[in-house]
Amino acid sequence: MALTADEVRYIAKLARVALTDAEVDRLGGELSTILGHFQVLNDIDTSDVPPTAQSFDLHNVERADVTRPSQPLEQVLLNAPRREDGYFRVRGVLD
Amino acid sequence: MPLDASHLDLTAHEHAAHLRAGTYTSRALTEATLARIHAQDGALNAYITFTDDLALAEADAADARLAAGDAGPLTGVPVAVKDLLSTQGIQTTAASKMLEGFVPIIDCTVVQRLKDAGAVIVGKTNLDEFAMGSSTEHSAFGPTHNPWDLDRVPGGSSGGSAATVASRGVPLSLGTDTGGSIRQPAALCGIVGLKPTYGRVSRFGVVAFASSLEQVGPFARDAEDAAHLLGAIAGLDPMDSTSAPVAVPDYTERFGRGLDGLRVGVPEAFFGDGLDDDVRAAIEQAIADLQAHGAIIDRSVALPAASAALPVYYLIAPSEASANLARYDGVKYGFSVTDGRSVEDEMAQTRGRGFGAEVKRRIMLGTYALSAGYYDAYYLKAQKVRTLIKREFEAALATNDVILTPTSPSVAFRLGEKVDDPYAMYLNDLYTIPVNIAGNPALSLPCGLSQGLPVGMQLIGRPFEESTLLGASHAYEQVTDWHRRTPPPLG
Numbered sequence: 001m002a003l004t005a006d007e008v009r010y011i012a013k014l015a016r017v018a019l020t021d022a023e024v025d026r027l028g029g030e031l032s033t034i035l036g037h038f039q040v041l042n043d044i045d046t047s048d049v050p051p052t053a054q055s056f057d058l059h060n061v062e063r064a065d066v067t068r069p070s071q072p073l074e075q076v077l078l079n080a081p082r083r084e085d086g087y088f089r090v091r092g093v094l095d
Numbered sequence: 096m097p098l099d100a101s102h103l104d105l106t107a108h109e110h111a112a113h114l115r116a117g118t119y120t121s122r123a124l125t126e127a128t129l130a131r132i133h134a135q136d137g138a139l140n141a142y143i144t145f146t147d148d149l150a151l152a153e154a155d156a157a158d159a160r161l162a163a164g165d166a167g168p169l170t171g172v173p174v175a176v177k178d179l180l181s182t183q184g185i186q187t188t189a190a191s192k193m194l195e196g197f198v199p200i201i202d203c204t205v206v207q208r209l210k211d212a213g214a215v216i217v218g219k220t221n222l223d224e225f226a227m228g229s230s231t232e233h234s235a236f237g238p239t240h241n242p243w244d245l246d247r248v249p250g251g252s253s254g255g256s257a258a259t260v261a262s263r264g265v266p267l268s269l270g271t272d273t274g275g276s277i278r279q280p281a282a283l284c285g286i287v288g289l290k291p292t293y294g295r296v297s298r299f300g301v302v303a304f305a306s307s308l309e310q311v312g313p314f315a316r317d318a319e320d321a322a323h324l325l326g327a328i329a330g331l332d333p334m335d336s337t338s339a340p341v342a343v344p345d346y347t348e349r350f351g352r353g354l355d356g357l358r359v360g361v362p363e364a365f366f367g368d369g370l371d372d373d374v375r376a377a378i379e380q381a382i383a384d385l386q387a388h389g390a391i392i393d394r395s396v397a398l399p400a401a402s403a404a405l406p407v408y409y410l411i412a413p414s415e416a417s418a419n420l421a422r423y424d425g426v427k428y429g430f431s432v433t434d435g436r437s438v439e440d441e442m443a444q445t446r447g448r449g450f451g452a453e454v455k456r457r458i459m460l461g462t463y464a465l466s467a468g469y470y471d472a473y474y475l476k477a478q479k480v481r482t483l484i485k486r487e488f489e490a491a492l493a494t495n496d497v498i499l500t501p502t503s504p505s506v507a508f509r510l511g512e513k514v515d516d517p518y519a520m521y522l523n524d525l526y527t528i529p530v531n532i533a534g535n536p537a538l539s540l541p542c543g544l545s546q547g548l549p550v551g552m553q554l555i556g557r558p559f560e561e562s563t564l565l566g567a568s569h570a571y572e573q574v575t576d577w578h579r580r581t582p583p584p585l586g
Contacts, residue, residue: 018447051478055534
C-alpha cells in the first residue's frame with residue numbers, strides 16, 4: 001500500500017507536525033514500505049482473541065484521597081519558554 | 096594501598112568491598128572515575144551531561160555513611176544514568192533538540208532510589224532521541240561509538256550507558272528497554288543488560304515513549320552487579336500505578352546453584368534467516384557449554400506468533416509514542432517556535448523543527464495507525480496478536496526455566512550502515528521485541544567474540560523471576576570467561 005502526499009500531509013496535520021515538501025516525499029515512501037511489512041498480521045487468525053493493552057493486568061489501582069501540597073508555582077514555570085503574571089503564555093487562540 | 100588506575104576496572108561489588116575495607120574512599124574513586132570518563136568521551140561521546148558537582152557531593156555523603164557503618168552494596172559506587180531519566184536540577188534532554196536545556200524539578204523514582212542507596216551519579220548518557228533507535232545514531236548530540244571498534248555503533252537506544260560500562264568508565268549504569276534498548280547494546284558492547292518484568296521498576300519521571308512496553312534496567316559487567324543494581328531500583332511505587340505490588344527478593348538468591356537441571360528452551364524460529372553465521376556459532380557453543388554443565392536443552396519450543404512481533408511492536412509503540420509525545424507543544428518547557436502565524440502553527444513548527452527524523456517517522460506511523468478507518472486494521476489487530484505472543488511465552492515457560500536466543504542477529508555494525516534504512520534498523524530488535532510485547536523479564540550476557548566483536552545471548556524468564564535469569568547467568572560466568580573480556584584501551 002502506498003501513501004499519497006495528501007495522506008501524509010493529513011496525518012501530519014493530525015499530529016501537529018510541520019513537514020517540508022522533501023519530508024513529505026521521503027515519509028510517503030518510508031511509511032508505505034513499513035506498512036507493507038505489516039501485512040503479515042492479516043494472515044494470523046485472531047477471531048476469538050481478546051486484545052491485550054498491558055501485559056500484566058492491574059485493575060483499579062487507587063490511592064488514598066488525601067490533599068498534599070502542589071509544586072510551587074515558580075518551579076512549575078521554571079522551564080516555560082514564555083510566561084506572564086504566573087501563567088504560561090501562548091499566542092491568542094481567538095483573533 | 097591507595098587507589099590506582101587498575102582499580103577503575105573493578106566491578107561494583109569489588110569496589111564495595113574495597114570501600115568498606117577502607118582501601119580507598121568514594122571521593123578518590125569518584126574523582127578518578129570522573130577523570131577517566133571525561134578523558135574517554137572524546138572518543139566515545141557516551142555522555143550528554145557530566146554531573147561532577149553532584150557526584151562529589153554524593154561521594155562525600157557516601158564516605159560518611161561508610162564511616163558510620165551504614166553502607167549497602169551501591170554506597171559510594173559510581174553509576175551513570177541514561178539521559179531519559181529526570182534528574183532534579185540537572186538538564187534532561189532525551190537526546191532531543193526538543194528538550195535541550197530542560198531542567199526537571201523532580202528526580203525520577205529510580206534516581207531517587209539510587210541516591211537513597213548512596214550511589215554516586217556521575218553523568219547522563221547518550222541515547223537515540225526519545226529512546227527511538229537501535230544504534231544511538233539518532234541523537235541530537237551526535238552518535239556514541241562502540242569501545243570495541245570506534246567505527247561501529249554501540250547499539251541503542253541506551254548506547255551511551257552500554258559504552259561507558261564496556262570501556263570501564265563506570266561499573267554500573269541504567270538504561271531503558273522498550274524493544275531491546277538495554278539488551279541489544281549490552282550484546283553489542285559485551286556486557287550484561289537486564290530488562291525487568293513490566294511493572295517491576297517504577298517509570299515515574301522517566302521521559303515516556305511507549306508506556307505499555309518500557310522498563311528501566313541495569314547495565315553491569317557481571318550478574319552479581321546487575322542483581323545489586325536491580326535490587327536497588329525495583330519495587331512498588333505509589334507514583335506509578337503500573338508498578339507491581341510484588342515483593343522484591345534478594346536477586347542473588349539463586350547464585351551458587353550451578354546449571355545442573357536448568358531447563359533451557361531454545362526456539363528454532365529465532366535461529367532462521369537473518370541471523371549471522373558467526374553469531375549462530377557462538378550461541379550454539381554457549382548452548383553446548385550449558386548442556387555440558389548439566390542444563391537440559393529443549394529444542395521443541397515453538398513461538399510461531401513471535402515471528403509477527405516486529406509489526407506488532409511497530410504499531411503499538413509508535414501509537415503510544417504519538418500520544419505520549421503530544422505533550423511537546425512549546426508551551427510548558429523545551430524548544431519553542433514563537434513567531435508563527437497562529438497558536439496551532441507555532442505548535443506544528445515547534446514539533447516539526449524540534450523532533451528529529453526518526454521521532455517524526457514514529458509519530459506519523461502511530462498517528463496513522465490510530466486514525467479513523469485504520470484503528471481496527473492496525474492497532475486493534477496488533478493488540479490481539481500481542482495476546483497470542485504472551486500466551487506462547489506462558490506455554491514455553493511452563494516447561495522451561497528460561498528461553499535462550501541470540502540477543503541480536505549481528506555483532507556491532509558500522510556507523511552509518513543502517514541509518515538511512517529504517518526497516519533494516521528495526522530488524523536489529525527482532526529477537527528482543529517479542530519479550531517487551533509479552534512483558535517478561537530478559538537479560539543479555541556476553542557469550543563469545545566474532546572477529547573481535549562481542550556476541551550476546553538472551554535469556555528470557557517468567558514474570559517476576561529475574562532471580563532465575565541472574566542465577567543462570569552467574570552460573571555460566573563461573574564456567575566461562577566471556578564477561579571478563581575487555582575492549583582495547585582507548586587512546
